Amino acid sequence: MESATQQSCLDCALRPDRVFCDLPDNVLAALDAMKSKIVCPRGTVLFREGQPAKGVFVLCEGRARLSVCSESGKRLTLHIAAPGEVLGLSAALSGGPYEVSAELLDNAQVAMVKRKDLLAFLREHREACLHVVDLLSQDLHIAYDRVRSVGLGRTRRPRTSSV
Amino acid sequence: MLSPYGLDIIESCLTCKMRSDRIFCDLPTTALQSFEAIKYATAYPKGAVLFVEGQAPRGIFVLCKGRVKLSICSTDGKTLILKIAEPGEVLGLSATVSGKPYELTAETIDPCQVNFVKREDFLRFLKDNSEACFKVAEQLSEKYNNACHEVRSLGLSHSASEKLAKLLLEWSSKNGEAAKQEPRVKLALTHEEIAQMIGTSRETVTRLFADLKKRQIVQAKGSTLVIRNKIALKALATNS
Numbered sequence: 001m002e003s004a005t006q007q008s009c010l011d012c013a014l015r016p017d018r019v020f021c022d023l024p025d026n027v028l029a030a031l032d033a034m035k036s037k038i039v040c041p042r043g044t045v046l047f048r049e050g051q052p053a054k055g056v057f058v059l060c061e062g063r064a065r066l067s068v069c070s071e072s073g074k075r076l077t078l079h080i081a082a083p084g085e086v087l088g089l090s091a092a093l094s095g096g097p098y099e100v101s102a103e104l105l106d107n108a109q110v111a112m113v114k115r116k117d118l119l120a121f122l123r124e125h126r127e128a129c130l131h132v133v134d135l136l137s138q139d140l141h142i143a144y145d146r147v148r149s150v151g152l153g154r155t156r157r158p159r160t161s162s163v
Numbered sequence: 164m165l166s167p168y169g170l171d172i173i174e175s176c177l178t179c180k181m182r183s184d185r186i187f188c189d190l191p192t193t194a195l196q197s198f199e200a201i202k203y204a205t206a207y208p209k210g211a212v213l214f215v216e217g218q219a220p221r222g223i224f225v226l227c228k229g230r231v232k233l234s235i236c237s238t239d240g241k242t243l244i245l246k247i248a249e250p251g252e253v254l255g256l257s258a259t260v261s262g263k264p265y266e267l268t269a270e271t272i273d274p275c276q277v278n279f280v281k282r283e284d285f286l287r288f289l290k291d292n293s294e295a296c297f298k299v300a301e302q303l304s305e306k307y308n309n310a311c312h313e314v315r316s317l318g319l320s321h322s323a324s325e326k327l328a329k330l331l332l333e334w335s336s337k338n339g340e341a342a343k344q345e346p347r348v349k350l351a352l353t354h355e356e357i358a359q360m361i362g363t364s365r366e367t368v369t370r371l372f373a374d375l376k377k378r379q380i381v382q383a384k385g386s387t388l389v390i391r392n393k394i395a396l397k398a399l400a401t402n403s
Contacts, residue, residue, distance in 0.1 A: 068311055070319035071401055078314060090304035099311040122300070126293040133289065133296060136303035137257035143310035144235065144266040147245065150318040151362045152237040 008032050009111070012060075018084035019138070020058060020131050027125045034117040038110050046087060046102040046110065053091035053098055055114040059083050062108025066100045076150070079142050080105065086135055092118055093132075167206050168274030173227055174204055176278070185251030186305075187225065187298050194292040201284040205277050213254065213269040213277065220258040220265055222281040226250050229275030230351075233267045234359065244360040245313055247272070247352070253302050259285055260299070272351070317362050326361035327371050328399035331381070335390055348388045 009032045015021035023031065035058070040046070046057050049069055064081045078100055081087060091098040092115045104110075113121070122129045173179045176199050182188035190198065202225070207213070213224050216235055231248040245267060248254060258265040259282050280288070289296045320326045331348060340346035352360070354368040361368075375381045380392045380399075390396055 068315040068319065070315065074319050076314065076318040078311065090307040093300050094304040094308060096308065099308050122297060123293065126290070126296060129293060129296040129300060130289065132300050133260055133303065136300055136307060137261040137263075140257040140303060140307050140310060141261065141263060141266060143307055143314065144245075147243070147310055147313045147317065148235050148237075150314055151243040152235065152241055 007037065009035070014060075014084070019134055020086050020128075021084065023125075023127055023131065027127055030121060030125065031113070031128070034121065035111040035113050038112060040104055040108050040110055042104055042107050044104045044108075046104065047098045049099060049101045050097050053088055053094075053096065053115055055112055056089050056092045056118055057087040057102065058111040058113070059085050059087060060109040060111055062104055062106035062110075064102045064104050064108070066102055068100055078146055079139075086132075089132065089136060090139065093136075168208050170206050170228060170274050170276055172204060172206060172276055175199060176202070179227075181227075181250070187253050187295075187302055188251065190292070190298065191294055194295050197288060197292065198280070198295070201288060202278040202280050205279055207271050207275045207277060209271055209274055211271045211275075213271065214265045216266060216268045217264050220255060220262065220282055222279055223256055223259045223285050224254040224269065225278040225280070226252050226254060227276040227278055229271055229273035231275060232270045232272050232356070234270070235267055242359045243317075243362055244356060246309055253299070256299065256302060257306070260289075260303075323361060323363040323367050324371050324374075324399055325401075326363070327357070327368065327375075328396050330357070330361055331388070331390065332393075332396060332400055335393075344393070346390050346393070348390065350386050350388050 009015065009021060009028050010025060012021065015028070021028070037060070042062075046064065047054070059081055061083055063083070064087060066078045066081055066087070067075050068078055069075050081102070087102045088098055095115075122132060176182060176188060176195050177192070179188065182195075204227075213231065214221070226248055228250055230250075231252075231254060232244055233246045233248055233254070234242050234244045236242050248269070254269050255265055289299060316326060316329060320329065334348045335341065335346035340348070354372070355365045358365045358368045372381070376383065378395070380390070380395045382389045382391050
């Protein structure tokens, strides 16, 4: 991992399309002040399942694979996270260990925010907290869909019948 | 006053003695007063369905008393129980926030008191109360952890006996039983429901319990299960 040129979130052209980043300028400036932007090569493990949550990783560019692992080392992919997603959010909020591992599938740019800073930021900025609630709801929908496909062997929408 | 289903209904959140122990309810008085104005205190008998998977979200259900079974269902009727929700949990939260259909079906397994809040009222309440918003984020995080745990258990466990052993160990770690050499587990679910929790058949669960009893790993005393050999159960859970 190496530090990237500290491009400001305020100058980012993509932020209106991203749930977490689409914040008023003053809130974004506060986020800007506490984030550290890093460039990571493909294959970097941002965090591992079971590690204490140090913070969250905003995926600015690139994709990441979120997976869970059994004691015997068998791995199951939960979700492929796309740019704009925030990784490690639920662990950072609950204060427990990361529930999943996150591994980069592309060379990526990531903004890291420490847990302590994030909690203070969310308490201070209601808009950001609402965005986090939205993101967590989306994560939860994805996780439930995965439970459904793993546990019941199919998705909620019936597969289109093959002709 | 005699309440329905033998429930002692808590009419006001402001006077509720339990709220300090509950993640969502432990709100500042001002936030609690606004919550009080938008909630409907309702009582349900055992077996009532609060919402069904796929329904458009009407709002959230704060479970005050009793327990609720949360399950998902396949199109051919196969059911998987995700969790037994305990008092203090907020049900239907992610669907209400995102506007997507409820992902789960919630059915009461005891007579329950539930505080219902309409979706529009709840979203407005969240916008106005940052503390409540933070607590909702915490609850969603906990639910996400639980869903990940479920994916891991269903997708990566090799056998039904491994999954059953894990479930029994999880139950035995609650209510201060964890430290005991022979922890006790109150079996509140039927074999059918346990099968739905670990994604197997009722017959398999019955056979596995018979096997555990034969090997003296567990012992049944009425509806209570005594774990006689925790080490053997742990070995089963880790498939070693």
